[in-house]
Amino acid sequence: MFYRENGQFKTSYAADQEIFTITQDKWFVWGLIAFAALAVPMLVDEYMFRAILIPFLVLSLAALGVNLLVGYCGQITLGAGAFMAIGAYAAYNFMVRIDGMPLIVAMLLGGVSAAAFGIVFGIPSLRVRGLYLAVATLAAQFLCDWAFLRIGWFTNNSSSGSVSVAKLEVLGWIIDSPVEKYLFCLAFVVLFAFIAKNLTRAAIGRQWMAIRDMDVAAEVIGIRPMFAKLSAFAVSSFFVGVAGALWGFVHLGSWEPAAFSVDRSFQLLFMVIIGGMGSVMGSFFGAAFIVILPIFLNQFLPFLGSLFGVTVSTAGVSHAEFIIFGSLIIFFLIVEPHGLARLWSIAKQKLRLWPFPH
Amino acid sequence: MGFFIETMLGGLMTGMLYALVALGFVLIFKASGVFNFAQGAMVLVAALAMARFSEWSNAALGGDSLFLANVIGIIGAGAVMFLVAWAVERFVLRKLVNQEGATLLMVTLGIAYVLEGLGQTFFGSEIYSINVGMPKDPVIMFEGLIEGGVMINKEDFIAAALAAVLVGGLTLFFQKTAIGRALRAVADDHQAAQSVGIPLNKTWVIVWCVAGLVALVAGIIWGSKMGVQFSLVTVALRALPVVILGGLTSVPGAIVGGLIIGVGEKLSEVYLGPFVGGGIEIWFAYVMALIVLLFRPQGLFGEKIINRV
Amino acid sequence: MNMTDTNSSSTAAASAPGRRQGEVILDLQNISLRFGGVKALTDISFNIREHEVRAIIGPNGAGKSSMLNVINGVYHPQEGRIMFRGEERKKMEPHVAAQQGIARTFQNIALFKGMSVLDNIMTGRNLRMKCNIFQQALWLGPALREEIAHREKVEEIVDFLEIQHIRKTPVGALPYGLQKRVDLGRALAMEPQILLLDEPMAGMNVEEKQDMCRFILDISDQFGTTIVLIEHDMGVVMDISDRVVVLDYGKKIGDGTPHEVRNNQDVINAYLGSGH
Structure with missing residues (x-):
């Protein structure tokens, strides 16, 4: 009823190439951002921020990065966790080794470091694809796991192996309450989401998608595979690296290499598959789903069990989690490779025509 | 000198075990073009089933006959692997005919998660043991050749021999039997194989069964060596560089790759590890595989990859 | 009749209605291409002039697509020289060919x-x-x-x-x-200088073919683009091309205007079998 686009005529190509070509979409997204920034801080409690909202935001950013590489450029990665780790540890080292290093600059430099390593580990993608590339990215993962555990320099020779950041401060604003941390992450995520959207609708995004869909044809029309693939690795790793810095600095506070293990890499890949490959929006859906599902199952399964007089152990819940994640991956790859994002756009399509079925 | 040879032999034995897991990868890849990330989960499920079935039947038999309990265990675990193969084909592969390799790869990650969850739900998630009467005592060999001789675990020796037999059998199976040829045809081109009358579905069930049995053997050996526990799934990640090194389509490649990685890991850990803080086994294997990948993308023994326009 | 004599063919083509032929833009000299032991192309020489419509024809497996792949750098011939605007072209990647102004379409549509x-x-x-x-x-x-x-x-x-x-x-x-x-x-x-079309009309019905012919001729007339065309439909080839090169089993068996090619005994043999 309200979701109509009649009367919205485009009079210039600029208008036709906006992010939200339907006015209602534009208002919806801006409204959502305003709601997240203004209303959410007043509505939810600390637990909600700590356990759900902050992890959701940071992992969305990481998933967005992975999606640029996997969903848009078609290059598989099983080493996203490693690039989060590089972002986090690099940012940490910039903070502790350089006096007066501003927080945001350090985090961005963390992202840049991750991007540099992304390019290095992306080089195999020029010769191999699919599984072989997965192996190259796994190599990055295991190398990083080891390096951050064993090489003392990276952790500033911390005796326990875990590192922490003392105080988060941006231009005099000290970020210590969950609400402030949440807003800090939100600002990053909104900014990066727009950057991602811009890149994917610009020439570079078309190059990535061309390589993904048909690499020989892409080369024949003049796209340099090396530039396209390595730029995708760099940009993706930059996003993931910044997310890693946020994860370490803001969400965890103090962390060990295990925070960025191969399990994290798989988790990020799953977010992209479930949320929707090749969709910015999908990265958010995927992250929300994977953050919320375990919490939901932890509450729901014992409750369900008690209805039937069965006690469900914590181990039982975690096994159920495995089964559900696995089944969903299979389900989405078979039925809807574009994930939740496609379901969302189908719903919108229906709404456009509602109340008429066709 | 004795120590060096001991290290190397230890590496060879571990390598043989990697080769066993790698063999599972190669089988499925050869026959369906799917790289099966779930091979590790299959090893876990097979080992869990084996351990629990033999434990239960041992208890039911009153602990009289360990041998009988083990036989029941193996049959039970074999049945479980058959069920897995059937379900994978019925509910997953059948719906993904002619999909891209990357999609299939990610699907097997999903299968791995489901198997890990289901396996632990049914069989429990504690540490269990498998006792198939493998001798655990070491023997000293080559005393005449090297001073002090070389110490080897009998268990490792038997495991290696078993793996060698399995490999020989499978090579024959692929090269000489009609089913083997059908499997290779399916791997080459799903549609073409179908059009000459090879039943795709049946072939897939067979090959996943064979891979399941290989996983069972690997599970029994690894399980009796280190106990059956969740960390068995990581065996798949350790065996991954092996197939890259050896070539995804080559059975002998899996063996040679396994041996190279096994020896390389052990030697690097012992001789290089102390200088860089140890724990370099895993990434060393991957870096070795990566280097091979850059120069020979098809691996040492793989078939050359040709891109057509 | 000497089929490889470029003089006779260019004079004949000049009579084609409303189209010009300029300088030689691409000259392929003694190209041989092998895949392992399989010879895809053997000692093939022909040239492409600016603004013309140049057809490559031949039975299946004659090496037509391989020829296009050589021209735009997907395959690298083991022997022979490629002169582009009078300069020898080094071994190069497809995207470099694209920068030089060579575009192509694909036999089995390679869209994104x-x-x-x-x-x-x-x-x-x-x-x-x-x-x-x-x-x-x-x-x-x-x-x-x-x-x-x-x-x-x-x-x-x-x-x-x-x-x-x-x-x-x-x-x-x-x-x-x-x-x-x-x-x-x-x-x-x-906005290419040379446009390579790999079977642009394969699998189309008559109406679609007519549309496609119209587009190709319009491109040639309006933009002056040089067009290299692989096509099986002989009617189409004879109608729209200025010069035709005929391949069979990786060898050149004919080269000239549509009229000349049609009367070439080797070409007739290749298409109808040597019994005729």
Whole structure:
């Protein structure tokens, strides 16, 4: 009823190439951002921020990065966790080794470091694809796991192996309450989401998608595979690296290499598959789903069990989690490779025509 | 000198075990073009089933006959692997005919998660043991050749021999039997194989069964060596560089790759590890595989990859 | 009759209505291409003149597609020289050929399935887009202006190929004939000097073929693009091409105007079997 686009005529190509070509979409997204920034801080409690909202935001950013590489450029990665780790540890080292290093600059430099390593580990993608590339990215993962555990320099020779950041401060604003941390992450995520959207609708995004869909044809029309693939690795790793810095600095506070293990890499890949490959929006859906599902199952399964007089152990819940994640991956790859994002756009399509079925 | 040879032999034995897991990868890849990330989960499920079935039947038999309990265990675990193969084909592969390799790869990650969850739900998630009467005592060999001789675990020796037999059998199976040829045809081109009358579905069930049995053997050996526990799934990640090194389509490649990685890991850990803080086994294997990948993308023994326009 | 005599063929082609032939733009000399032990092309020489429509014909497996792949750098011949505008071309990658102004379409349509028609054609403008990644990330000023300038160019092609109504459709959802048009549009967006068409009319019905012929002739007339064409439909080839080269089993068996080729005994043998 309200979701109509009649009367919205485009009079210039600029208008036709906006992010939200339907006015209602534009208002919806801006409204959502305003709601997240203004209303959410007043509505939810600390637990909600700590356990759900902050992890959701940071992992969305990481998933967005992975999606640029996997969903848009078609290059598989099983080493996203490693690039989060590089972002986090690099940012940490910039903070502790350089006096007066501003927080945001350090985090961005963390992202840049991750991007540099992304390019290095992306080089195999020029010769191999699919599984072989997965192996190259796994190599990055295991190398990083080891390096951050064993090489003392990276952790500033911390005796326990875990590192922490003392105080988060941006231009005099000290970020210590969950609400402030949440807003800090939100600002990053909104900014990066727009950057991602811009890149994917610009020439570079078309190059990535061309390589993904048909690499020989892409080369024949003049796209340099090396530039396209390595730029995708760099940009993706930059996003993931910044997310890693946020994860370490803001969400965890103090962390060990295990925070960025191969399990994290798989988790990020799953977010992209479930949320929707090749969709910015999908990265958010995927992250929300994977953050919320375990919490939901932890509450729901014992409750369900008690209805039937069965006690469900914590181990039982975690096994159920495995089964559900696995089944969903299979389900989405078979039925809807574009994930939740496609379901969302189908719903919108229906709404456009509602109340008429066709 | 004795120590060096001991290290190397230890590496060879571990390598043989990697080769066993790698063999599972190669089988499925050869026959369906799917790289099966779930091979590790299959090893876990097979080992869990084996351990629990033999434990239960041992208890039911009153602990009289360990041998009988083990036989029941193996049959039970074999049945479980058959069920897995059937379900994978019925509910997953059948719906993904002619999909891209990357999609299939990610699907097997999903299968791995489901198997890990289901396996632990049914069989429990504690540490269990498998006792198939493998001798655990070491023997000293080559005393005449090297001073002090070389110490080897009998268990490792038997495991290696078993793996060698399995490999020989499978090579024959692929090269000489009609089913083997059908499997290779399916791997080459799903549609073409179908059009000459090879039943795709049946072939897939067979090959996943064979891979399941290989996983069972690997599970029994690894399980009796280190106990059956969740960390068995990581065996798949350790065996991954092996197939890259050896070539995804080559059975002998899996063996040679396994041996190279096994020896390389052990030697690097012992001789290089102390200088860089140890724990370099895993990434060393991957870096070795990566280097091979850059120069020979098809691996040492793989078939050359040709891109057509 | 001497089929390889370029003089006789160019004079004959000059009589083709309304079309010019310029200098030799691409000269292939003694090209041989092998895959392992298999000989795909053996000692093939022919040239392509500016502004002409040059057809390559031959039975299946004659090496026609391989020839195109050699021209735009996908395959690298083991022997022979390729002269482009009088200079010898080194071994090169397809994207370098694209920079030199060589575009092509594909036999089994190689469109980017996940992208819309507009985006597919926009990829053809890629070489002409100069904004860096940071400008694109912010989508301001120069990046925006560039995007719009190229969009206008793409819209011209969309108009030319009469595919306005499917602009925003993902190409995967289009019928075959339209996909072929988009494929052509993407190549055209490069504003190429040489356009290689690999069986542009395969699998089309008569009406679609007529449309495609019209587009090809319009491209030749309006933009003066040199066109190299592989086609099985002899009627089409004879109608629209200026000169024809005939391949069989990787060897050249004929070269000349459509008329000359039609009367060449080797060509007739190759097509009808040597019994005739």
